[in-house]
Amino acid sequence: MSAEATPRINAPYLSQFSHRTVRLLGKVRQLRGELATVDAGGDVVVHLNRDAHLQLNHAVEIIGKVQNDLSVRVMACSDLGPEGDIDFAAVDAVVDATHRYHEIFYEKEQ
């Protein structure tokens, strides 16, 4: 079961989740070919795949694997529209709740 879970994290949690598949919701800041920078409580470097179509200043939800250098390799991503439409305080609250009350969100690795 735990293999199917993709915990919601933001930039400060990256180091705790290296080599794991996570969900990251942020604002697209930079697009440079195969690379992008996403602001999710701090800048995160994202390695795009061919199906990923990011738009600047849009909110995006990325499912990807955290690499050794704390960049994220995209497996899937969804555009969530202009970043102004998303309440990022609520997004941060969800990340906080995910880890504070992880019993209903994901299995913690020992």
Place this chain on the structure above:
Amino acid sequence: MDYTNNYTTTSHGAQAGLSTGGGFLPGSQTADSPSTTNKRSYGKDTLRPVTLRQLIDAHHPHPDAEYFLIDGSEATQVTFVGQVRNISTQTTNVTYKLDDGTGTMEVKVWIDAEAFGQNEGEEEGGGGKASKVVVEQGYARVWGRLKAFNNKRHVGANIIRPIRDYNEIQYHLLEATAVHLHFARGPVELLEQAKGGAGGGGGAHSNGGGAGGAAPAPGQLPPGTSLSARKVYQAIRNTPQSNEGLHVQQIATAGGLEMTEVLRGGEELTNLGVIFTTVDEHTWALLEIEG
């Protein structure tokens, strides 16, 4: 950390759960005869916001039971938000595979023969109606009932609809967390009263640690006290009474509780030294010095 307090404002689901869901607690089934668990009325149904992980972990009391237990509380109808990973249309139903980041679950929507023609028309019409259709990789909200079939769980859904405002994803996850905490740790109001009595977080810790056998200060129950015990405590505290205390029947009425819950909570409070029996073993009073 401001938003932690805001959870109370989204407690609509939690309130509904409190008023209708409290009846059947795991302990009550052993006390009642088995036949009462079979006769279930829809009046006891609750609609609970959940994460898929809660559905995967939900305890199924016995293979034929029509309900599951989440945080020790009976859950019948549930609602959740997830990303649609796969849609497969069968002859009798449409099966959606939903992923909400905590797990995946199959959702079956039975095809209503009469409504079928309309749905077809909608899909063909496209354009204006397109926003009503659930699509793969899109987010959707589901209302339905958790079911177990051949050791595999799925949700039989009444309604599935696409999410248009993505804030609903966050809203749902926070609501599910708030309701989970309501059942696992007790209603927010009771926890706040307990905290108030301790005079802040630090005070609670030192009181709790050094107490040993001593009775807690008025208005304060030690951490870890169960929900039923807290409810019984509040009921006794808030009901006018003589120094003989209250009979369990009065406590049940005052607190709106089931008798089994009152007895269980009362036993816990007796062991904690918070209440004591007076004229007979079913009449209890609070053991505290009125200030």
